[in-house]
Amino acid sequence: MSDQSEILWNQFEEERRQAASSKDAEALRVKYLGKKGPVSALLKNLGALPPDQRKAAGEAINRLKARLEESVEALMQEWSGREEEAKLKTDLPDPSLPGTALPLGTLHPVTQIGLEVAAIFVSMGFFLAEGPEAEDEYYNFEALNVPKHHPARDMQDTFYLENGQVLRTQTSPVQIRTMETIKPPFKMVALGKVYRRDSDITHSPMFSQMEGLVVGENVTMADLKGTLAAFAEKMFGKRLTRFRASYFPFTEPSAEMDVQCIFCEGKGCRVCKNTGWMEILGCGMVNPRVFEAVKYDPEKYTGFAFGMGIERMAMQRFGIHDIRLLFNSDVRFLRQF
């Protein structure tokens, strides 16, 4: 490069570094590449050179021109890009202003837990069955091996209707109604309201239960334990479960399943009455008498059943101490969930 070109370039570079806007870039372009600029002047002066130097000098000037053009263009783009972005960033919204969509409502805590429990069993292949809440005594008691005048009736204080029906005291009648309509093998759960004549801070005359029934040709108590332990793990996380003997007229053997207390991890606290365990559900192998009532062959089929209260699980989950809050429809309570 000729000395002149070199000087010109260096001078341009110096000014380019000081450019601070697309306007400055444009000014640079006019200054160096305009008709009255140094490049034009150099080109005009070419004719004054001896012919043997003209070609080389001409090429040098054109190279300089190309370099300048490229550099100015880049500068132009850089600044106009920055300026456009700066323009977009004026009038900044306050990110702390609240958004204005319709606020969400809430599902009732009992519904939430019911759906959660149901989803676990449905994922294990259970289907959801339903039944009436006002039941014939037969479905609520006799078919479930609770004869009239049996002390087992004391386990559940029953509401009677004037028409002779009862408000179901458990979701177990849905077992009977299901077995009357379909043949094994199957796995079903039923979620619904049940009624007992009892009212205080831990008992409501109306509450919800989830009932389950599995019937097949080789269903064992080990299957019962496995299924319910799998449920407990999904519902309460990995923690100990235990099965202890109990009594329900419609299962034999009968059991209660406890889960290690979620509040004290088994050390004992007020919630678990210092036992370290929370009672979660009652269960057992279907009593052959129940199979007889629905005309299933008790020699061919075995099965297990279980039932759990949803309110109690909701109360544990959300730390609710008075069951009546669940049915008071107080918006200050409901909107917390």
Add this chain to the structure above:
Amino acid sequence: MKILLSWLRDYIDIQVPPQKIADALLMAGIEVEAIHEPGKHLRKVVVGQVLTRDKHPNADKLSLCTVDVGTGTPLQIVCGAPNHQAGDKVPTALVGAVLPSGFEIRVAKIRGVESSGMLCSKKELGISDDHSGLYILPPDAKVGEDIVKTLGMDDVTFEISVTPNRGDVLSHLGIARDLSALFNLPLHRNSLDEATGEDDVRALTSVTLDEPDLCPRYGARLVRDVEVGESPRWLKDRLEKVGIRSINSVVDITNYVMLDIGHPMHAFDFDRLAGHRIVVRRAAPGEKLQSLDAVHRTLDPSMLVIADAQKPVAIAGVMGGEETGVTTTTRNVLLEAACFDPVCIRKTAKTLGMMSDSSYRFERGTNIDNVPIALNLAARLIKDLAGGRPAAGLIDAFPAPPPLKRILLRTRRVARVLGIDLKPAQIETLLLRLKFEVTRNGEEIWVGVPPFRHDIDQEADLIEEVARLYGYEHIPVTLPALFSQPVLPTPLQKLVRRTRDYLVDQGFHEIISYSFIPASIPPILREGPPLPLKNPLSDEQAHLRTSLLWGMIDALTRNIFSDEYELRFFETGRVFQPDASGFTREADRLCLGCCGPANPVDWRHSREPFDLFRLKGLLSRIGALVPTDLEFARGTHPALHPARQFEVTMGNRRLGVVGQIHPQLRTNKKIPEDWFVAELDLTALAAAKPARRLMQPIPEFPAIRRDLAILLPKTGSYQAVRQIVQEAGGEILEKCTLFDIYEGKGIDPDRRSLALGLTFRAKDRTLKDEEIQPRVDAMVKKITERLQGKLRD
């Protein structure tokens, strides 16, 4: 039921910690609700004898005592109590003792004098609240003995809750029997006296058993010349610790036998029995008896009574009569031990509203073999403790001793039900531990059921016994290997779920209200006659709801009274109505309730209130979930504002209502005027046949939009306008949108302006204006002619 550890040890030599006993019982199905160990937190407190009591040199109200605690070196103790003197025996906490309050005893200087211990009141021992002075012990207390032992506080009480099937464990013997099986320990039976004595009882009295079905066995023993008085300390103690009040020695003994071996007994004042004899018969209609609780009872023939020659003297198995009861003046005692039919006892107790410890046990089944054992045990105790002379022998009316119940247990069945492979010999051993009689033949075991196990009736019951004793915790964990047919959610289940989700998205909170409604709800909220409960908890919960509206209006009202005015609630639930034959017909319904602004109150929106059309919109969207079109017409629901309500229908079926709540139900000024409810029959809606959806091709040609503003008389119907627009628009009318309604300034006051946006499009060509204009003209013409509308300029 309370059980004493010391009493259990009459039968079983069990030395494991109380908590282990409780855990074992719990796992085996006998729930221990609490363990009381009163002496557990009392250590290093002994019986001390005050040797000297002097005034404290530096304090008027304190005394300085030397106390012998049996170590040879008397202690010097400063004491503030007023009630002791030299020679008294008092509980003395030694240095290092920790009292139940957590207070630790140390050597201390009190007003300049060293004190090495503390003399205790009842309160300080945690026995009672008595803090008036020191607990002065009886003079025979042994100096130096641990106070826990002296006061009998070393005993443990278990509070036990028994399931209704286990009548056999309602006694100390019963619990001990289960423990002997669980811990594999021998069960001791007390050797029992024969029924020996003077004069044959048969010559002195008789029992006539008229109702062997209701009373399969009735036994009696006579003890004469009894001195009825107070029971000895040990007997009172045991009864008190299990919560039974001591009455007199004979009554206490009958209670003791019941708690000991589980057999309820009764004692009659023999001299007050007319004819000195017993008749077991049904009550005559209207027969009366004053029972021991001093209540006059009227009996009926469904009840079994124990009578003398003339009158009932006890309600069999439930309660004795006042007149023939044993008092301190009684000389001759006739003891009764019997077995009664559980159902009869239960019915009688229920009818009379009187449950007793006796009826409770008879309902659950008693051991028929215990009749003579109970009689002999009680007779011996009376002789020993109240000095009577038993007559020889006993009267035992036992017409038909039942055969031993035998059940076949197939060991393969055990494996099939439990999922464990127990060897026949193992099963046999477990059953023997539970006192079953066992005859094994290879894989089959014939099991004889002892008469106290009324709950064992079938093979499954024996399998439970095997599992219970083997331990549920030892049963493995598997998952059922079964293929079950896929069963899909029902349309109703799907609809309920989607409806809930939709409404939550729309800002609604779900409520659950009771299925019960008060008997006194306003008649306009009744939808037909409700089903009444026979035994409601209160008048507030006397009927079953026929609609969800009352619960919703009640919920809105109560929230408004707590100053919450922005409410959006929904509920899905059952309603109950009598069918033609009086039985219950149930349906699932949805109810919405709201008041306050329809838009959230935020910095941008205006506070637009809820109105009828917002709710109509919500209901239409819920219909679209099916999908089906809901129709709306003027409604006549008495609980809703007569003008501002619509009836919701589908086809010809009425599905529900939506509207402003009738001003008559606005019981308080706090309640805003515009509060709304809607109710929809989800069962019927879910039964709708969903419209079949077939894909339409994506349009290829452009659309033309025309706006049309029509002035319509206010009485006119948009539906009619729409119908005309559709007719005249024909197949090229793609869409008609109502985008504005205006009334007021600049418009005839009898009219409103409807602005319609019409979209025309053809499937096969680009439409031209000339094609559309005649159709729009036709619309205007028909609207003018038929609906007295006109084009707005």
